[in-house]
Amino acid sequence: MPHEKELKIPTPDGKMIDTILRGDPKKPIVVLIHGFGGQMNDVLHYMSARIFEKNGFSSFRFNFFGASRHARKGSECSLVSNGKDINTVFDYLQTELDAKKVFVVGHSFGFPSFLNARLQGISAAASWDGSLVPERILEHLTAIPEMKGYLFNFAYPIFVGEEMVNEAKIVRYEDLFTDYTVPTLFTASRKGQNMFSEEARKMFLLAKEPKDIIFFENARHGYTEESAVETLCKKTIKWFRKY
Secondary structure, eight states: OOOEEEEEEEOTTSOEEEEEEESOTTSOEEEEEOOTTOOTTSHHHHHHHHHHHHTTOEEEEEOSOOSSTTSOOGGGOOHHHHHHHHHHHHHHHHHTSOOOSEEEEEETTHHHHHHHHOOSOEEEEEEESOOOOOHHHHTTOEEEGGGTEEEEESSSEEEEEHHHHHHHTTOOHHHHTTTOOOOEEEEEEOTTOOHHHHHHHHHHHHSOSSEEEEEETTOOTTOOSTTHHHHHHHHHHHHHTTO
16 A cells, blocks of 8 residues: 655754655655755656556655745755755665665756755666756846845746855856766656757756656646656656666
């Protein structure tokens, strides 16, 4: 019988990370990392956790930010803070749950966040529409000085702190892929836009072998179209089973 367990992980800087473990962590475990503005129970992660479980994997998903008193706030998040929180999560997996074989899925900003974490011992990874914040988006931010941040206009308005915006202006894929050797599958949705295809190609060229890249012509960024999540997970599982 599949089961989920909610866990809270303390961070070195006094925050708490909300997480959900699905299944037995002794099985090969897939860590699901959400993107900027997302959360662990978005349809993509909620559904994929169940698909992975049906195919012999456990899963572990978590939030970078939340509404609870001790959670990090969205305006406090950045590539650096995300990377540190991922390190905390993986330390918990290895020391408290004794996870042996670990795979990673990073959606959108979640994948470069994983690149920034610099973890060891990952069997394989998948970038689902992985992307830094494109420069053209940074040109259309609305400053909110009294809140020390900006209104980020993408699919919907999101408030972001100054640290993340300043960071996004200088970080490059070339820096994130230095010494990166994890076997990685890159996927990109293409319905209605080409941005994620462009970002996937940039990373694919920088990544070392083994690697692969797949484009989804009939899916958008959230993969909520009919059977899109199932197809995405099927391709990812096939990649993971090689390792």
